[in-house]
Amino acid sequence: MWRPVCTICLCLSGPAGAETLRIATYDPGLTRAGPGLLLRDIRRDDPQVLAAAQVIAAAAPDAILLTGIDWDHDGLALAAFAALLDNAGHPMPHRFAARPNSGMQTGLDLDGDGRAGGAEDAQGFGQFSGQNAMAILSRLPLGPATDHSATLWHDLPGALMPPATPGGQRLSSTAHWDVPVMTDAGPLHLLAWSATPPVFDGPEDRNGRRNHDEAAFWLHHLPDAPFVLLGNPNLDLADGDGRAQAMAALLDHAQDPQPRGAFQPDQAGANAGHKGDPALDTAVFDPNGPGNLRVDYVLPDMDLAVAASGVLWPDPGDPLAPAVEAASNHRLVWVDIELDSLSASQGR
Template sequence: MGLRALALALLLAGPAAADPLRIATWDPGLSRDGPGLLLRDIMARDPQVVAAAQVIAHAAPDAILLTGLDWDLDNRALTAFAGLLAEQGHAMPHHHATQSNRGMATGVDLDGDGRAGQPRDAQGYGAFTGQAGLAVLSRLSIAGVTDHSATLWRDLPGHRMPGSPHADIQRLSSTAHWDVALDTPAGPLHLLALAATPPAFEDRNPARNHDEVTFWLTHLPDAPFAILGNLNVDPQDGDGDPATLAALAAVTQDPRPRGAWQPPQTGPNAGQRGDPALDTAEYDRAPGNLRLDYVLPAKGLSVLASGVVWPAPDDPLAEAVALASHRRLVWVDLDLK
């Protein structure tokens, strides 16, 4: 085997048995105002798209859940973005994405405002099918995926769903719930993925956020797992119900990933109760920066390290991080031996 072929084989190979596995989640801002526009921007090497690829390549995860990437029927945008990642030196040849509930038309007036066919009348908020969907990219092969996204909200045990004339069609997932099994040298690792609705904007959303996040408590695999994604609830600040995260604490551990730098705690951040080093979302309006994105390994798994990619302004990576998204990438290193 030549040197170039050997280098490519090493790049594409999954981690060795003794290596830790880096699992990550991030909303990279790869959503646009209409179908096909993301693919256009990827092919044109739009600076924001390139910045997103640079941030992921810097973090170098073995698997990452992207919680804001437009879906298309043939996964052309996802495939093209994976190619851009390879150009940045971090090949992730295995990926999964299917149609999410965002923008999926229902044909009824779900939000009760007297008009059907609006973004809030879709199964999950969205102006078009697949807007800001989920995607998994991985260096490890994917053994299988169980998709729970079609589960009706009313069918969740102990749900908080308010009364609705459309309970027979209203799904729980505002985006998706996937159980993605990764092939690792130590056996399967299940990524329990989601992007929950924010607990704001609509009267039904606080209840839906709680039920989306706690859904996995009734669907845990009999194997090592990590719950990850955009949970859209901060344990101390914002509109979310802290009891939502407390419920997950019964089966997971929180590595409390920290960023290297935090903006000054002034303006909308003044008076916040949470540790700013844990924040993963930057807002220039009330309630300020929040911790919304999580990787929560199952109890008993060995966590080696964790972090939030939030560099100081003078860091060479800071420009790409700021350009890509107002969210920050979260990673956790696991030892599965």
């Protein structure tokens, strides 16, 4: 059920009385340098953790994908963070998380430094198993999840995998999940992923190729049911590095509501040369490097009606602005879907 939450959202709200479902994605910066450290920080009310919880509670999503949160085997950190949201007045009792590929060691020397066991020798970059993982929190029950994260890169049709890549290399740098949210209007499939950035490699463009193929995966796994593609593809369709073909192809199957933020920083440095609309940006990066980019997306399928959307990037004078700045260099992205359209698209 849609609820206006702040000045940003009020100006983008849908028709009065329209019943909607708010779906969001956000990298809350809840990753640390070692296992157990996130749980420690949650339990001691670390200001950055509290800021992230404040941002999510303010946005009041019905379901949210977190693309930057450490995973632990017993789900203790996720449960503790969910308790913070409950205390902040926005309970999200249903959750899903699974072991990601980030930090999962291959036993191989993938980076060629003569040693195995480093962060770059894992299936996805990570200093420990579960670093910088994903999680889904929901106000509504979740159905059985399908975890595609064990898919091998070379098994993707048309994969751009460099020839020297080991055959056991998984495609997902973090994860690929299909998790249904069970609504009164029927299930809505959340197709979630968080991709490797298409930089930090050599002329073989391994990361750029993998980033492309992580998006291309969904071209072969779209369900015959209502869905939303969401997460951090780590790709700006207008600016920055990367191969945009797969993301562009996904927009033949899903709509882009182009969520906009209320505030854009000064367009200095690299930002001044960007071609994209700065109101669509979702993350703050070094103006002497890539500049601010749009890398976080919520893309509902074509049959779903969008009532409103936004990027939670408030004006500096907004009471929420300090929490947004303190939590993460990413901004929360949300889309409101009309429940009538979700009901109508069931059984297609």
